[in-house]
Amino acid sequence: MIESILPAAVTAVDTFVDPPDATLxxxxxxxxxMAVDKRRREFTTARWCARQAMGRLGRPPAPILPGVRGEPQWPEGLVGSITHCAGYRGAVVAERERVTTVGIDAEPDEPLANGILAAVSLPEERDRIAVLQHDHPAVSWDRMLFSAKESVYKAWFPLTGRWLDFEDAKVVLDPLSGTFTAGLLVTAPWVQGRKLTGFSGRWLVRNGLIITAITVLAPAVPRTHPVGRRVATRRST
Structure with missing residues (x-):
């Protein structure tokens, strides 16, 4: 399902069940x-999805251990992201030479609990959410905002190794195009020779789920050719 909001450079595997043959x-x-059964099933199936995606890239199975902030640590040369919620698990993987970073998140299409929106949003975001909920009531826009910010963090942290609070990014959701933008409200770091001032992403609502995704494609790298041939550049897609 999630592949519909990702570019071809990213390989995705998701599932609505926990495969009985999934192992760690x-x-x-x-x-x-020491985890409870629910956490164990989420952890195991998400890594099953990740290894299925790695296999589609021709990569052998490998452990995917959590890092200092719980982020998945991918094998050399890969980037990726993992998400899970009730009834859904998914993972996306890409070659680092094609994709700089990727972040995904899945949430139930249900309103946030009382008090959560105020804790994770800026005043102007809350004003916009109120308008969206009035004009497009079929979607839980407060939960969509939360999911988009989770995807922002998952794309941000592998690039910077720095924490990013919810109020450190201003997200604007577009109800018609299925996209969103996230402007960073912190000092912009340099990433691959460019200042990272924000992200753009896509969202999807289907089967009772809200799914958001951010992909930053790697800059095109000039390809060298033998003397006498035209030099071309590879376009990442």
Whole structure:
């Protein structure tokens, strides 16, 4: 499902069930050994999805351990993101030479609990959410905003290794195009020779779920050719 809002450079696998044959590496088992059953199933199936996606890229299975902030640590040369919520697990993976970073999030299409929106949003975002909820009541826009900010963080952290609070990014949701933008309200870091001032993403509402995704494609790299041939550049798609 999630592949419909991702570029071709990203490989996605998602599922609505926990495969009975999904297993973990010993290193992953050590991380999750004390977890309750719900957490174990989320963790295991999400990594099953990730390894299925890696296999489609021709990569062998490998452990995907959580980092200092719980972020998945991908094998050398890969970038990716994992998400899970009740009844859904998904993972996306891409070659680092084609994709700089990717972040995904899935949430139930249900309103946030009381008090959560105020904790995760800016005043102007709340004003916009009120308008969206009035004009397009079929979608839980407060939950959409939360999901978009989760995707922002998941795309941000692998690039910077820095925490990003909810109020450090201003998200604008477009109800007609299925897209959103996120302007960063912190000092812009330099990433691959460019200032990172924000992200653009896409969203999807289907099967009772809200799914958001951000993909930053890698800059085109000139390809060298033998003398006498025209030099071309590879376009990332």
């Amino acid at each position: 590496f010993h290193e992953e088992e050590a991380v999750i050994r």
